[in-house]
Amino acid sequence: MQPDTTPAPAGKTLPANEAMLSVRGMKKVYKTDGGDIEAVRNLTFDLRAGELACLVGPSGSGKTTLLKCIAGLMAPTEGEVLLNGTKVVGPPKKMAVVFQEYGRSLFPWMRVRENVELPLKNQGVPKAERDRLVDDALEAVGLAHVPQSYPWQLSGGMQQRVAIARAVAYQPEVLLMDEPFAAVDAQTRADLEDLIRTVWKKLGVTVLFVTHDIDESVYLGQRVIILSSSPTVIQEDLDIDLPDERDQLNTRALPRFTELRHHVYEQIQLAKAGHRPAAATQA
Numbered sequence: 001m002q003p004d005t006t007p008a009p010a011g012k013t014l015p016a017n018e019a020m021l022s023v024r025g026m027k028k029v030y031k032t033d034g035g036d037i038e039a040v041r042n043l044t045f046d047l048r049a050g051e052l053a054c055l056v057g058p059s060g061s062g063k064t065t066l067l068k069c070i071a072g073l074m075a076p077t078e079g080e081v082l083l084n085g086t087k088v089v090g091p092p093k094k095m096a097v098v099f100q101e102y103g104r105s106l107f108p109w110m111r112v113r114e115n116v117e118l119p120l121k122n123q124g125v126p127k128a129e130r131d132r133l134v135d136d137a138l139e140a141v142g143l144a145h146v147p148q149s150y151p152w153q154l155s156g157g158m159q160q161r162v163a164i165a166r167a168v169a170y171q172p173e174v175l176l177m178d179e180p181f182a183a184v185d186a187q188t189r190a191d192l193e194d195l196i197r198t199v200w201k202k203l204g205v206t207v208l209f210v211t212h213d214i215d216e217s218v219y220l221g222q223r224v225i226i227l228s229s230s231p232t233v234i235q236e237d238l239d240i241d242l243p244d245e246r247d248q249l250n251t252r253a254l255p256r257f258t259e260l261r262h263h264v265y266e267q268i269q270l271a272k273a274g275h276r277p278a279a280a281t282q283a
């Protein structure tokens with residue numbers, strides 16, 4: 001039999017020396033008592049240093065699975081993740097993750113300041129530098145006035161700001177965010193979206209942001225990577241050609257914003273209906 005030469009459906013790739021983060025041929029199969037579950041079939045894409053990309057896909061399409069493999073919290077079954085050309089085999093030092101469940105990611109017995117400081121302490125960063133990084137991070141997320149509070153004394157949106165401050169203070173090269181705003185109200189969510197764009201610009205960090213929310217993906221991203229339904233491949237890797245300066249009122253009112261959200265919405269609906277890109281149907 002002839003080998004299958006059909007090109008795998010793939011996201012955008014870069015020459016090796018230009019990629020900050022590379023996902024190559026990633027497949028993940030979970031072994032369960034009920035049999036194998038092929039969560040992710042074949043994912044390939046690169047992120048350039050300083051890029052902000054959003055990842056959307058139907059529920060169960062493997063977004064969290066992908067993020068956990070990128071973060072080195074889980075090994076892919078096939079394929080690999082490279083950070084600056086080095087294979088990820090465990091949680092890399094220069095990567096930070098912000099999860100949806102801020103309530104579980106912050107230590108309730110530690111004050112805001114101590115929560116933000118903890119990863120730096122664990123890394124052995126000297127006290128004076130720790131203090132400076134924590135002050136800067138709390139300032140950047142608008143929490144400089146509550147360093148001595150406990151997380152449970154703060155609103156949900158503020159708690160998520162603490163989690164973001166902790167990631168920021170850590171000075172990661174890559175920031176992974178898994179549905180970070182899913183549990184906050186709409187107004188807070190809009191504020192946090194703007195916060196992420198501000199922090200991203202200020203730090204020049206590479207961001208991969210997973211969200212269910214199509215509008216959010218278009219508003220935030222320079223690029224939106226759309227996943228198919230499971231077993232997952234990349235359905236489309238879309239450039240978001242909106243002006244770099246974004247604000248909640250004007251950007252969302254642009255005709256181009258409406259076109260892009262319409263397009264992503266259509267693709268997600270297709271994915272939910274089981275449509276797969278042509279190359280993937282033969283995979």
Ligand SMILES: Nc1ncnc2c1ncn2[C@@H]1O[C@H](COP(=O)(O)OP(=O)(O)OP(=O)(O)O)[C@@H](O)[C@H]1O
Nearest residue numbers: 030032037039058059060061062063064065066230
């Ligand atoms: N630990 C696990 N063991 C077995 N199957 C798993 C495990 N984690 C995830 N899965 C399965 O893998 C598939 C992808 O799950 P995953 O949570 O990565 O998707 P998702 O896109 O993040 O979902 P959602 O949008 O609903 O959060 C699903 O079919 C899920 O049931």
